[in-house]
């Protein structure tokens with residue numbers, strides 16, 4: 001039996017990294033009736049439910065159109081296909097992201113070109129991009145990592161100057177803002193995921209592409225149904241990537257609540273800042289930096305601990321039953337499947353040190369104050385014991401060894 005978290009017993013209970021049941025309990029009845037509606041209709045693929053969600057999502061992001069698809073990964077793939085990205089092309093992206101960002105590029109036959117991140121936001125560094133642009137560069141995919149937008153002004157300037165479209169990987173950032181505009185309308189297309197742990201999560205896989213370009217929109221709508229222009233007529237090769245009506249019906253219940261959940265995530269983040277500062281833990285932990293250019297929606301609350309202490313911190317948190325995880329432990333330029341691209345350790349120093357030093361803490365909307373306190377208690381205890389151990393092991397300053 002898994003222990004049930006109750007308000008009367010918060011201190012003795014484990015704190016999960018994310019608890020989807022808390023949210024489900026609040027909207028269970030609406031979800032059930034939405035699912036019933038779809039079952040009664042027996043229309044399961046695309047159809048009215050998906051059309052309605054597409055309208056709602058386009059309106060939410062202030063985009064001209066939104067196109068449902070099977071996953072965030074496919075949203076990226078379909079976007080690249082619609083931009084004619086293929087063999088011989090290069091697409092610039094960040095190595096510090098979920099695999100799908102680069103996987104989509106490689107799936108088109110194009111070459112992922114990795115450039116390093118800004119250590120403050122963990123998002124792609126515009127300066128590094130401009131050095132990587134070549135005559136083969138066909139697109140760039142900034143990732144709005146952990147729920148905060150990349151530095152889009154700088155990226156848009158590069159995009160215009162070199163005529164290279166931007167595909168936003170907004171899978172972790174639905175509702176995030178940049179300069180008062182929503183993630184998803186800051187490039188040629190915006191890609192969203194409804195994976196259950198994303199800020200707007202379905203009951204399975206699902207995705208969405210937003211765009212203001214009617215030509216791209218038409219093409220993506222075609223590409224998601226094998227390129228069918230109607231009547232089983234295929235002028236180009238597409239894929240099967242449709243959104244299920246069941247997912248759309250469930251997401252239509254959740255979308256109107258998204259802003260309130262994002263606000264709760266932001267409140268939790270603010271609470272951590274306060275608690276961690278009150279406990280004097282900010283010498284050891286670096287907290288997420290909120291850029292003034294936009295609104296962070298905290299898909300993850302990712303802290304950083306310098307040096308070689310991260311794994312001990314994770315171990316200590318887990319021993320104290322605090323859910324945490326490392327996003328991401330291996331930067332993509334060092335993944336086995338990209339070995340042939342020829343990158344080596346040391347090529348992306350900021351991404352590599354981030355992979356070695358970050359850990360994400362529970363920040364889901366329903367996290368209670370008592371749970372946050374428990375997370376911070378566990379951090380304080382673990383840090384105290386890590387720092388004690390390191391003073392015992394190295395009681396003296398090690399003299400600098402001079403080269404002969």
Ligand SMILES: *Cc1c(COP(=O)(O)O)cnc(C)c1O
Nearest residue numbers: 071072073098100171172193195
């Ligand atoms: C989740 C995610 C994806 C892929 O979404 P799926 O729906 O799981 O295919 C792509 N990029 C990033 C940054 C993600 O977090």
